[in-house]
Amino acid sequence: MRPLAVSLGDPAGIGPEIxxxxxxxxxxHGLTPFFAVGDARSIEAVWDGPVVRVSSxxxxxxxxxxxxxxxxxxxxxxxxxxxxxxxxARCSLDSLEMAAxxxxxxxxxxxxxxxxxxxxxxxxxxxxxxxxxxVAERCGVSPENAxxxxxxxxxxxxxxxxxxxxxxxxxxxxxxxxxxxxxATDRGLTRNFGIERPRLAIAGFNPHAGEGGALGREEIxxxxxxxxFLRAEGIDVVGPLAADTMFHARAxxxxxxxxxxxxxxxxxxxxxxxxxxxxxxxxxxxxxxxAPDHGTAFDIAGRGVAEPGAMIAAxxxxxxxxxxxxxxx
Numbered sequence: 001m002r003p004l005a006v007s008l009g010d011p012a013g014i015g016p017e018i019x020x021x022x023x024x025x026x027x028x029h030g031l032t033p034f035f036a037v038g039d040a041r042s043i044e045a046v047w048d049g050p051v052v053r054v055s056s057x058x059x060x061x062x063x064x065x066x067x068x069x070x071x072x073x074x075x076x077x078x079x080x081x082x083x084x085x086x087x088x089a090r091c092s093l094d095s096l097e098m099a100a101x102x103x104x105x106x107x108x109x110x111x112x113x114x115x116x117x118x119x120x121x122x123x124x125x126x127x128x129x130x131x132x133x134x135v136a137e138r139c140g141v142s143p144e145n146a147x148x149x150x151x152x153x154x155x156x157x158x159x160x161x162x163x164x165x166x167x168x169x170x171x172x173x174x175x176x177x178x179x180x181x182x183x184a185t186d187r188g189l190t191r192n193f194g195i196e197r198p199r200l201a202i203a204g205f206n207p208h209a210g211e212g213g214a215l216g217r218e219e220i221x222x223x224x225x226x227x228x229f230l231r232a233e234g235i236d237v238v239g240p241l242a243a244d245t246m247f248h249a250r251a252x253x254x255x256x257x258x259x260x261x262x263x264x265x266x267x268x269x270x271x272x273x274x275x276x277x278x279x280x281x282x283x284x285x286x287x288x289x290x291a292p293d294h295g296t297a298f299d300i301a302g303r304g305v306a307e308p309g310a311m312i313a314a315x316x317x318x319x320x321x322x323x324x325x326x327x328x329x
Contacts, residue, residue, distance in 0.1 A: 001032060002109040003060050003069075004318050005099040008038030009114025010092045011076040012084040013296030014306035019114060020047035021308035022315055023068040029312050032319050034112070035060035035069035037099040039076040039091055043068070046081055046302050057107045073098060081302025089120035096131060100138050103287045109326075110288035110318035111135065114311075115296045118163075129163045131291065132282050139285045144177055147184040147283040149257065150266060150293050151317065152274025155247070156257040158185050158283075159266035169262045170205070170218060178202070178226035178259070185257050186235050188283025191328065192321035193256075201246060201255035202227060202239030203265055209240045218261075247273075267293075276309040279317045288321040290314040 009015030019036050020043050022029075036043070040051055050067035054060045060069035073095045077087025096113060103111040113131050128134040129143075136146035149158045160181045161169050182200055189198035202223055203209075206216035213220050223240040230237045238255070245251060246258060247269040260266035270278050270293065278293030292310030300306055 001061070002107065003057050003064070004032075004034035004110045004112055004315060004322075005057070005102050005108035006034050006036050006112040006315065007095040007099040007114050008036055008042060008092070009095075009116045010084055010120065010296050011039050011042030011079050011088045012081055012301060013115050013117065013298055014301050015114030015296070016042040017046040017301070017304070017306045018292070018308040018311040019043070020049050020051075020068060021306070022311045024049055025308065025312060029316060031312065031315055033061045033064040034315055035064075035071060035108075037071045037102075038073050038095040038114075039079065040070050040072055042076060042079050043070070045079055046304070057102060071098065082298045082300075084117050084120050084296070084298060086120065086124055089117065089124050089126075092116045093121060093124070093126060096134065097138075100135050100287075103289075104139060109322040110290070112311075112314050112318050113289065113291040115292065115294060117296050117298075132162070132280075132289075135282060135289050136285060139287060141285055144180045145184055145284045147181050147188060149185065149188065149281045149283050150270040151279045151281055152270055152277055154249075155252055155270055155273055156189075157266035157270050158257055158259045159261075159263050160259055161262050163263065166262060166264075173205070173218065173222055173261060175222055175226045175229065178223060179229050182226070182230050182235060182237060182259055183233075184284035185259060188281075189256055192281065192283065192288065192324055194324045194327075195256055197236055198257065199255045200230075200235065200237040200257055200259060201241055202237060202259045203243040203246060203261060204240035205261045207242075207244075209242045276307055277313045278310055279314045281317060281321070288318050288325065290318040290321070
């Protein structure tokens with residue numbers, strides 16, 4: 001079994017701690033072999049478990065039962081938990097690059113990415129909206145065909161627009177963008193979760209899904225035409241639905257994923273329901289990529305209180321998705 005590659009994220013954040021804690025709970029949660037990619041000092045600063053440096057994913061499998069395997073990235077400069085710096089940002093980017101490359105080459109079966117600081121990455125010249133877009137580019141996939149899906153035990157959501165100002169969303173939305181994201185979601189649910197005929201629900205943009213145009217025309221001019229186009233392709237999709245009534249338990253039972261028009265419309269319900277176990281999965285890629293659905297949490301880094309639940313869920317979901325893909329190959 002090929003192991004998973006886990007980039008540690010920013011060495012001053014909680015990524016190193018939650019990766020170490022995930023390895024410590026590997027038997028409790030049935031986690032299969034994975035290896036970390038980053039600076040070993042960032043783990044040693046926040047976790048006292050065993051770490052072994054390895055040179056290859058194959059070697060990582062041999063050591064996994066006894067210690068957390070790690071492929072070293074040199075170097076993050078001075079490491080102080082909770083105090084990010086530019087050398088640390090460069091290390092997090094190098095770790096991401098290496099882990100993604102090992103996964104693209106087939107040496108690792110999936111990629112799990114630890115949390116990074118976008119502000120620190122931007123300061124060193126990073127010109128992508130986030131790790132999702134970076135990994136998509138490295139895989140040769142255009143941004144509109146890579147979909148960020150947030151997943152928990154009872155809800156999956158897809159933001160059609162992601163890290164943009166809310167005032168810019170209406171200008172970014174288009175029929176073509178909605179269709180592209182829905183197509184990628186439909187295919188991704190089949191490839192990564194084994195859902196033969198996914199059921200999609202698309203939220204409205206305006207309150208009450210526009211009230212027939214009285215509260216806005218995005219539903220009439222963008223969302224409904226996109227839904228008609230998708231249905232003509234045979235995709236099972238409903239909407240536009242009023243966002244304030246589509247996330248309670250009965251409503252969630254009627255779809256496999258909810259497509260939302262902007263960042264908070266997708267992330268607020270997911271984090272409300274599954275804050276400690278939410279996973280960010282990128283659909284539309286030739287590889288499996290997941291991440292815990294939270295940030296670097298610099299304010300608690302180094303205090304030993306970071307909960308690893310979302311990282312454990314991301315590792316488990318990556319393994320499950322990789323297995324589904326292997327069955328379909």
